[in-house]
Structures are given as C-alpha cells and as structure tokens.
Amino acid sequence: MSTKYAIGVDYGTESGRVVLVSLANGEEVADHVTPYPHGVIDERLPGTTIELGHEWALQHPNDYIEVLEQSIPAVINSSRVDPEDIIGLGIDFTACTMLPIDENGLPLSFSDSWKNDPHSWVKLWKHHAAQDKANQLNVMAEQRGEEFLNRYGGKISSEWMIAKIWQILDEAPEIYQAADQFVEATDWVISQMTGTLLRNSCTAGYKSIWHKQEGYPSKDFFQALDPRLADITDTKLRGDVVSLGTKAGGVTKEMAKRTGLLEGTPVAVGNVDAHAAVPAVGVTSPGKMVMAMGTSICHLLLGDEEKHVEGMCGVVEDGIIPGLYGYEAGQSAVGDIFAWYVDYGIPPSVKGAAHERGLNVHQYLEEKASNYRPGETGLLALDWWNGNRSVLVDTELSGLLIGATLQTRPEEIYRALIEATAFGTRKIVDAFHHNGVPVEELYACGGLPQKNKLLLQIYADVTNRTIKVADSKQTPALGAAMFGAIAAGKERGGFDHVVAAAEQMARIKEETVEPIPEHVEIYEELYKEYSTLHDYFGRGDNQVMKRLKALRNSADMGKGNVYVKN
Ligand SMILES: Nc1ncnc2c1ncn2[C@@H]1O[C@H](COP(=O)(O)OP(=O)(O)O)[C@@H](O)[C@H]1O
Ligand SMILES: O=C(CO)[C@@H](O)[C@@H](O)COP(=O)(O)O
Incomplete structure (x- = not known):
C-alpha cells in the first residue's frame, strides 16, 4: 500500500494552521497558515461603527471557511500528495468558541436581520463579558449542592457555553429566540465540511457541563437559573454527543471542489486545540502534564480516576484519550x-x-x-x-x-x-x-x-x-490529523485507537530542558x-x-x- 496521509487543521486565536501528515511516522510533509482576515474582533463590528464593550471578543465565521479554502489546497499542492492518499481529516479549535445558528445551520450573523447585533456573531473563547452570568450560575449551583460543580474545580467559567448563552438571552432575547441552536465553532465547521452537525464529547464535556453518564445538568437547575433556560438542553443544545475520533461524515461535493480533497474523504468530529495536542506529543498515560503554550496556556493531564481539584477547568471521562479521565486547567493570557x-x-x-x-x-x-x-x-x-x-x-x-x-x-x-x-x-x-x-x-x-x-x-x-518539547511546528494540528486517521479507520490505512496513532506518529525532541x-x-x-x-x-x-x-x-x-x- 502507498504511504497514507491525513490533514489536521488547527484553529487558533489569530489564524488557522493546516498540516499534511504522513501516517507512517507523523512527519509534517507540508504546512500552511491562513491568518483570519477579521482577526479577533474586540473594538467594533466589521464595516460598522457599532462599538463593543470591554471584555468582548468576537470572530467572523467566514474566516474559518477561508482557512479551509486557502490552506488545504496549499498543502496538497506543495506536497504533491495525491488526494487519493489523503484518507482522513480532523480539526481542533479554540474553545468555548460558540455561535448561534438558524434551522439551516447558517450563523445568525450572516442574516441581514441580525448582523448588526454583536450577539449574533461568534463569541471567541476569550470573550469575558459573561462574568456576571457565570457568577450567578456558580452561586445557584453551590446553593443547590449541584454535584457537577466538583467536576469543574468548584466554578464554571464565564468563557464557557452556558454563561455565554445566558448573556445572549439576557441582553438580546430576540437573538436567543431566533437561534435554532448554539454550537461550538469546531462542530459548526465540521458540519460545513460534511453536512452533518454532531456535538463532540470533548467540548460538550469541558465547556457545556455534559457528563458521559449523567448528561447535562437537570431541567430543575436550568429552571432555577432562569425559567427561560429550562428546556435548553432539549432545544438549543439538542443533538447527539459523540466521542472523539468518530467519523462525522465525508467531505461534501461542494467542499471537495473548494478544497481539492476527494468527495467522501472521512472527517472526524471536532476537537479542542490543547486536547488534540496530547497524543501528538505521545502522552497517553497519567503523570505527564502537557502545556499548550501560545496566546494562553492550557494544561492537560490524564488520570485513572476522577479527582476534584480546586480551580481546574474540568475533568471529563474520555475527554482527551478514550479510557482515561482527562483533566484541564489553564491561564487565560500568557x-x-x-x-x-x-x-x-x-x-x-x-x-x-x-x-x-x-x-x-x-x-x-x-x-x-x-x-x-x-x-x-x-x-x-x-x-x-x-x-x-x-x-x-x-x-x-x-x-x-x-x-x-x-x-x-x-x-x-x-x-x-x-x-x-x-x-x-x-x-x-x-x-x-x-x-x-x-x-x-x-x-x-x-x-x-x-x-x-x-x-x-x-x-x-x-x-x-x-520539560520535554514537541518536535512539531503545529502540534494540535498533528493531533487533529491523528483523529482524522482514526475516523478513516484501520482498513483504509488509518488507526483504530488514538494510542496506536500516538505510538506511530507522536513527535518529541530528544533534548529536554532541565531545572x-x-x-x-x-x-x-x-x-x-x-x-x-x-x-x-x-x-x-x-x-x-x-x-x-x-x-x-x-x-x-x-x-x-x-x-x-x-
Ligand atoms: N519570542 C516570543 N517570546 C514570547 N512570546 C512570543 C514570542 N513571539 C510571539 N509570542 C507570542 O506568542 C503568541 C502566539 O502563540 P501561538 O502559539 O503562535 O498562537 P495561538 O495562541 O493562536 O495558538 C502571541 O501571544 C505572541 O505574543
Ligand atoms: O481554552 C482553550 C481550550 O480549552 C483554548 O482554546 C484557549 O485557551 C485558546 O488557546 P490558544 O492560546 O489560542 O492556543
């Protein structure tokens, strides 16, 4: 069999990075970066004089599609790899980076009726203007003795899904009404590639308070928070939550035309940037903390059991590597x-x-x-x-x-x-x-x-x-490519588990940094x-x-x- 390849797309804060990776050894055969044309929108809505408040941070959904259209053809062309041999694609994203979409899956910010309301746009992970909502949520959860709070270090962050949705409901109820669903950008981009919208268990677990056995917090809890949120998990957050490496679908005819990939190329469900980096540095067992160090730092760690640690972002079963508990913590700016x-x-x-x-x-x-x-x-x-x-x-x-x-x-x-x-x-x-x-x-x-x-x-x-250091220019993208190869499956030349992919493809430098x-x-x-x-x-x-x-x-x-x- 000829060498097989996968593509990984890493959606960062300022740009999207695409790598084409050999499944034989993880070699990054080609890479390409597309800076987001609109960058981080934190002053005014593009093309308008509508000013944003302190702590706001938005993005333009088209910028994400631009990354696919620019960078995927670029890596295919520069590597000269035959698209027949590109057997899968995976993406990873900043999170919680979320948006309201309509019944057709289109961002509300695309509609003339809503585009001048900042709440219709993508809220980037570092949108911090929902702190008030997070505070109220935490007080309520604590008063009610909600078990889930322990899994999130005692506090739910304003960066995450429920606080962001509640801010929209409070400040722009008409946008809340108009939204058919609120989705993570990582899931939305996959839906644009495959025509299928699925929620991945990583963002659902870490950012939307979803639990593998217990699901989302109870209706009672949401009712107590705000009666208008009572049905949220059956309505605006509805949909299957599936595990990492699941095949979301194949590349659509339209996206095949726009990217140069073959129609039907398997695409994995979305993932989070830092989490995808863990197998890419070969970490598949406890005791080893991975630091994804960029605009911010995310700290990821694996464990055999669920422990409660002050201020961690969350512990999620199968959240990073299936079969283990994945722990996340972080620093919002580095x-x-x-x-x-x-x-x-x-x-x-x-x-x-x-x-x-x-x-x-x-x-x-x-x-x-x-x-x-x-x-x-x-x-x-x-x-x-x-x-x-x-x-x-x-x-x-x-x-x-x-x-x-x-x-x-x-x-x-x-x-x-x-x-x-x-x-x-x-x-x-x-x-x-x-x-x-x-x-x-x-x-x-x-x-x-x-x-x-x-x-x-x-x-x-x-x-x-x-400190051991990754030997990869785009570590999260390498991890995303591994999940793309898992979505493709072993029979097509991919893998059946991320541990197998990590054994073959992870890249770490020999030289270490010693205290x-x-x-x-x-x-x-x-x-x-x-x-x-x-x-x-x-x-x-x-x-x-x-x-x-x-x-x-x-x-x-x-x-x-x-x-x-x-
Ligand atoms: N030489 C440097 N030393 C420390 N920080 C740097 C240096 N060059 C750039 N940076 C910082 O690196 C960050 C970007 O990190 P990077 O990992 O490339 O992106 P992202 O966070 O979008 O994934 C920026 O915040 C920038 O200020
Ligand atoms: O919070 C998470 C992941 O949970 C990150 O997406 C967020 O810190 C942004 O990461 P970057 O600093 O852009 O690499």
Whole structure:
C-alpha cells in the first residue's frame, strides 16, 4: 500500500494552521497558515461603527471557511500528495468558541436581520463579558449542592457555553429566540465540511457541563437559573454527543471542489486545540502534564480516576484519550501578556535597537532578559492581564507589577512577566500534584516553546521539573490529523485507537530542558511571595482589582461608548 496521509487543521486565536501528515511516522510533509482576515474582533463590528464593550471578543465565521479554502489546497499542492492518499481529516479549535445558528445551520450573523447585533456573531473563547452570568450560575449551583460543580474545580467559567448563552438571552432575547441552536465553532465547521452537525464529547464535556453518564445538568437547575433556560438542553443544545475520533461524515461535493480533497474523504468530529495536542506529543498515560503554550496556556493531564481539584477547568471521562479521565486547567493570557507589553509598554528606543540587531522585539527582550539571574530584577508580577482561569476562575482579576524603581529597564519587566506566568503554571501544577493527580513531567508544545528558550528554562526552574518539547511546528494540528486517521479507520490505512496513532506518529525532541538547582532555590523564595500576593488579591482580602474595573465600567457607560443592549 502507498504511504497514507491525513490533514489536521488547527484553529487558533489569530489564524488557522493546516498540516499534511504522513501516517507512517507523523512527519509534517507540508504546512500552511491562513491568518483570519477579521482577526479577533474586540473594538467594533466589521464595516460598522457599532462599538463593543470591554471584555468582548468576537470572530467572523467566514474566516474559518477561508482557512479551509486557502490552506488545504496549499498543502496538497506543495506536497504533491495525491488526494487519493489523503484518507482522513480532523480539526481542533479554540474553545468555548460558540455561535448561534438558524434551522439551516447558517450563523445568525450572516442574516441581514441580525448582523448588526454583536450577539449574533461568534463569541471567541476569550470573550469575558459573561462574568456576571457565570457568577450567578456558580452561586445557584453551590446553593443547590449541584454535584457537577466538583467536576469543574468548584466554578464554571464565564468563557464557557452556558454563561455565554445566558448573556445572549439576557441582553438580546430576540437573538436567543431566533437561534435554532448554539454550537461550538469546531462542530459548526465540521458540519460545513460534511453536512452533518454532531456535538463532540470533548467540548460538550469541558465547556457545556455534559457528563458521559449523567448528561447535562437537570431541567430543575436550568429552571432555577432562569425559567427561560429550562428546556435548553432539549432545544438549543439538542443533538447527539459523540466521542472523539468518530467519523462525522465525508467531505461534501461542494467542499471537495473548494478544497481539492476527494468527495467522501472521512472527517472526524471536532476537537479542542490543547486536547488534540496530547497524543501528538505521545502522552497517553497519567503523570505527564502537557502545556499548550501560545496566546494562553492550557494544561492537560490524564488520570485513572476522577479527582476534584480546586480551580481546574474540568475533568471529563474520555475527554482527551478514550479510557482515561482527562483533566484541564489553564491561564487565560500568557503570550497575550508579552504581546501587550511589546505593543504598548516599551519605548521606541527598544524597537529601534531590536531592528538594528535584526531581531523582533520579543527576541531582543529575551536576549537581554537572559543576562539576569533569578531575583536580580527585584520585580514580581501577578499574571492576570486577562483574568485568572485556574485556580481562582475569575476573569475580573487584573495584572500587577511590584518592585519597579527608576532603575527598572524594559527587559527586566519582560522577564518578570515571563516569571509571573511560570508562577501561575506552578500554582496549577501544585493544585493537581497535591490532590491526587500526580505531575511528574512537563511537555511543552504550541508557539511559545519554539520562540522563546528563556521562557522554557524559567518554567523548568519555577516548577522544578524536566520539560520535554514537541518536535512539531503545529502540534494540535498533528493531533487533529491523528483523529482524522482514526475516523478513516484501520482498513483504509488509518488507526483504530488514538494510542496506536500516538505510538506511530507522536513527535518529541530528544533534548529536554532541565531545572537548574541554584535557580530552583531562588524561585522557591519568589514563589512564596507570589503566593502571598495571589491569595491577598485573588481570594477576597483586597478587592481593589474589582473596584477598579467597576469604576472603569461606570466611566465608560457615562461616556456612552460601551455596547449596551436596550
Ligand atoms: N519570542 C516570543 N517570546 C514570547 N512570546 C512570543 C514570542 N513571539 C510571539 N509570542 C507570542 O506568542 C503568541 C502566539 O502563540 P501561538 O502559539 O503562535 O498562537 P495561538 O495562541 O493562536 O495558538 C502571541 O501571544 C505572541 O505574543
Ligand atoms: O481554552 C482553550 C481550550 O480549552 C483554548 O482554546 C484557549 O485557551 C485558546 O488557546 P490558544 O492560546 O489560542 O492556543
């Protein structure tokens, strides 16, 4: 039999990345990136003057289709692989990235009647404007002693499906009414490729409070939350939930024409970006935490039993690898914090100096920051520029930098920001490790490990653990391709289980990043300081961050420049 291939599509925050992968050894034969034409929509609706409020983040559904149309032909053409030999396709996506669709499966934002209402658009994972709804949901669930809350670390996040839907219902009841269903973007894109809409168990489990045995929370719970939500799971969230690797269908004639794939090529049900990365680095057993490091960090871990860990995003049976419990936690901003600093925080002289050296600003600051030893900057930061996902689960928290003096230099702040994100990861590692879900080793994948060596060393030092690094440019896409090959099945040259796919295709570098004992010692001291600040500002002793956000919101309302629904 000739070599067989699969395609994996990774839908990130800013772009979609497509890889064409050999099923013989996981080699990425070709890859192509399509930046989303509309990017992250967080100021105003495209082509209008309709302004969005703070914490809003939307996307354009057509951008996702653009990725398929641009990048799939590009990888087929550059690899010269015969489409006959491309036996399957899988995708992974940011999540919960959700949208309302009509009876024909079309996004409401495509309709002239609704397109000027921001609530008809895709709400990106980092849309944080539903925090109020998440708070109310958490209070209600706790008062009623809802069991499900334990599976989500004690709190449901505002980033997730129910809070986002409830915000729509509250602020735009007409959009709620008009929506036939609310779906994850990952499921919607698959429906556009195959003509079949199925909900995958990964996003349903982690983002929509669905449980393999118990299903969604009870009608009683939704009734208590808001009587208008009572039937939601039978209506707007209806539909089969199927496990990862299930074949959703074959590529339609129309999509075959637009992508160059053969009609009928098997397509797997949708998956989540970070979760797809786990088998792609060869992790199929407990004790190994995978960090998908990019705009944000997602931390994924496997276990034999269901344990409850403070502030984790969720534990879902079969959620990552069938047969095991999959745990997820995360940090809502990591690369995004460095991007913010580089875009808004540095003087022009740094840009000029970087340019002269032929480096981008990140590379320049990394190089200069590498000359400092741990503790030498005298700085410490809290990494909450986009709120705290784990372990505090509070998007209303914000960033903090302490220790700045007239001598403080930009590269020192850059280093302190990296260290802060490493301390945030250490909180997550400790939360699992001390609650019966051991973390022995770390695996790094995503864009950051490829871009910043200093960052990886700091993470190894702060967590005092060895880090293994993915040997793949597009790890989630490689994982998605594995699930595409599972959808195709063994008889067509694919696989019958993800463990078999991982054994053959996973890619990890030989070289590891080891903690440096002298650094570990100093970071242990700094971590104690971080923990004090973390608890003081994050656990209610000092609510200054929330009061500041409330003041900012009132000021904005006064100026009338926040999107407010009548
Ligand atoms: N040299 C660098 N060091 C640290 N962060 C970087 C560097 N270059 C880019 N970044 C950050 O990487 C992030 C993008 O990560 P990537 O994994 O490529 O994308 P995504 O999060 O969309 O999957 C951006 O937030 C950007 O600020
Ligand atoms: O939350 C999840 C997955 O559960 C991610 O999709 C989200 O953090 C976005 O990931 P990226 O930072 O774009 O890689």
